[in-house]
Amino acid sequence: MNKQTDTVLNYHNRTKHRLDRYAKGPESIDWEDQPDQFRRFSGCNIVALPKPGIELEPLFAELDSPETIPAKPLTLVNAGLLLELAFGLSAWKQFGPSRWALRCNPSSGNLHPTEAYLVSSGNDFIKSGVYHYVSHDHSLEERCQFACNLPDSGLLIGLSSVHWREAWKYGERAYRYCQHDTGHALGALRYAAATLGWSVELLAEWSDDDIAKLLGLDRDDFKPLEQESPDLICRIKTHPDGKLLETPRYTTTDNSINHPLPTGEGFHKRTNDDHPSHYNSKPLDTKALLEQAQSGIWSGKADSLRAYHLYKWPIIDEVAIAASKPRTKEPEWQTVRQHTIKSTGTKTATAIIRQRRSAQQFDGKMPPMPQTDFYRMLAAVLPTTAAFEHWRWPPKIHLFIFVHRVEGLAPGLYALPRDHDALEPLQAATLADFDWQKVSAAIPLYHLYSGECRQIAKTVSCHQPIASDSAFSLGMVAEFSETIETAPWLYRRLFWECGLIGQVLYLEAEAAGIRGTGIGCYFDDSVHELLGFKDEQFQSLYHFTVGKPLEDKRLETLPAYGHLKDIAQ
Numbered sequence: 001m002n003k004q005t006d007t008v009l010n011y012h013n014r015t016k017h018r019l020d021r022y023a024k025g026p027e028s029i030d031w032e033d034q035p036d037q038f039r040r041f042s043g044c045n046i047v048a049l050p051k052p053g054i055e056l057e058p059l060f061a062e063l064d065s066p067e068t069i070p071a072k073p074l075t076l077v078n079a080g081l082l083l084e085l086a087f088g089l090s091a092w093k094q095f096g097p098s099r100w101a102l103r104c105n106p107s108s109g110n111l112h113p114t115e116a117y118l119v120s121s122g123n124d125f126i127k128s129g130v131y132h133y134v135s136h137d138h139s140l141e142e143r144c145q146f147a148c149n150l151p152d153s154g155l156l157i158g159l160s161s162v163h164w165r166e167a168w169k170y171g172e173r174a175y176r177y178c179q180h181d182t183g184h185a186l187g188a189l190r191y192a193a194a195t196l197g198w199s200v201e202l203l204a205e206w207s208d209d210d211i212a213k214l215l216g217l218d219r220d221d222f223k224p225l226e227q228e229s230p231d232l233i234c235r236i237k238t239h240p241d242g243k244l245l246e247t248p249r250y251t252t253t254d255n256s257i258n259h260p261l262p263t264g265e266g267f268h269k270r271t272n273d274d275h276p277s278h279y280n281s282k283p284l285d286t287k288a289l290l291e292q293a294q295s296g297i298w299s300g301k302a303d304s305l306r307a308y309h310l311y312k313w314p315i316i317d318e319v320a321i322a323a324s325k326p327r328t329k330e331p332e333w334q335t336v337r338q339h340t341i342k343s344t345g346t347k348t349a350t351a352i353i354r355q356r357r358s359a360q361q362f363d364g365k366m367p368p369m370p371q372t373d374f375y376r377m378l379a380a381v382l383p384t385t386a387a388f389e390h391w392r393w394p395p396k397i398h399l400f401i402f403v404h405r406v407e408g409l410a411p412g413l414y415a416l417p418r419d420h421d422a423l424e425p426l427q428a429a430t431l432a433d434f435d436w437q438k439v440s441a442a443i444p445l446y447h448l449y450s451g452e453c454r455q456i457a458k459t460v461s462c463h464q465p466i467a468s469d470s471a472f473s474l475g476m477v478a479e480f481s482e483t484i485e486t487a488p489w490l491y492r493r494l495f496w497e498c499g500l501i502g503q504v505l506y507l508e509a510e511a512a513g514i515r516g517t518g519i520g521c522y523f524d525d526s527v528h529e530l531l532g533f534k535d536e537q538f539q540s541l542y543h544f545t546v547g548k549p550l551e552d553k554r555l556e557t558l559p560a561y562g563h564l565k566d567i568a569q
Ligand SMILES: Cc1cc2nc3c(=O)[nH]c(=O)nc-3n(C[C@H](O)[C@H](O)[C@H](O)COP(=O)(O)O)c2cc1C
Pocket: 102, 103, 105, 106, 107, 108, 109, 110, 177, 180, 181, 184, 356, 357, 358, 359, 360, 464, 466, 517, 518, 519, 520, 521
């Protein structure tokens, strides 16, 4: 095992919550020390984005087939909508004198470590350069002006994380939550793009160093402890002119990369011919783009997050270095698009995206949820759906589900392997008396054990009632040790895949008229013991719960952008 993987493994094991002690965090929360949720760079030109809140026609159900949604033109209005629907504010909540913003993308503890950047070159709607999105103001800060335009660069969105925002409250485990949030943000970006008739290409070959160079994260513009770590860069395909572009995307050019493809019932390979509606634009000239960023005119210094940094968590810097990504070759892996169970929702995608919230409490006396809704939600997280089109690798995350209240299903434990090749290893690694009987023809759902699991689900999720009062809660189990053995940066990608699945569940729950909540707090090894895992081949990396929410009537809800009176139309 190489040294970096060793550091990552140590971090992972050290930051497990256990029944008898939580991972290391601050002994008390100093609310005065809470870092500012909204980053701003002083000294930049500001580009105001047109009024947020525009409703678009596409139904949420239509996002299953995004190629049927007419592509919007690439304008400032639509680029603004993309940012708003992915990372913008969705509401303010008020309780007494306290007021806090919610966003379209969720975040552990509502701390929002993720920052978003827009990079544009050779587009008419904005000067070529690098821009930081300020979700509070729905505006762009011009961080860098490029000297010239690079045709065919399209529109790029970059994401980074301010680890301190999470570490302030959650201590050492915070790095994991930042990665979950990145996955959620990537999911949010895909739904926002699909609503506009656009699609997302994850430029997974890029190294972290190159992302930092392009976004200006390597510059001396940040206070110590408040730097941003590069996460990922995406190209938004806006299908210019609506014309078909030359190179079909679904090819593997690097034969040395041999990834297993899912096969068998409920699993299909994607091939070159399956997506006649999605086309590659010209390959991005990464070198030329980086040169533009390096020779461009940069402006602005990051404002202080106004935190004292009372505690220090150096292990987060250590793991961040060990899990930093070099430039890599990535396979062009995809599966055949298949939605086995159609969405029946009638709300628009913009409505669903803006109404997404985390349930704080569930109605533990709810009648069982309809089985069709349950199956649809599980079908929606399979890698064959449009929601995972920008995810370029075979699935590594599988679900173990505590069913509490679902029509026609015995309460108990179920499994949803998201890759047929994982079925046997999962069977071999879990308790021998699990039943592994398939319960649905449409999705790879297996019954493992019948019996009330409410108490155990609550206990392993840090005693949180949201895991037991719901219709179902679940653990996302990763193919762990083998994945990170030679490529420690894949540790982050496993959490991103979890976040992506979580984002699908959040939105699907809203579409089904109920609600979800991500659960980052769970007792890792208690979950592993419950399932029968004896080593690190599989590890649970995220939990989630879905049910009928109970509203807290004491909270007032205010409009997302009511504070921006004079915003341009
Ligand atoms: C990675 C992650 C972990 C979370 N963990 C928990 C948790 O353990 N318990 C909980 O009640 N909420 C949890 N949440 C929900 C957040 O508190 C919620 O997203 C945040 O307060 C913002 O609210 P919103 O989702 O309604 O926008 C989690 C959310 C995410 C994204």
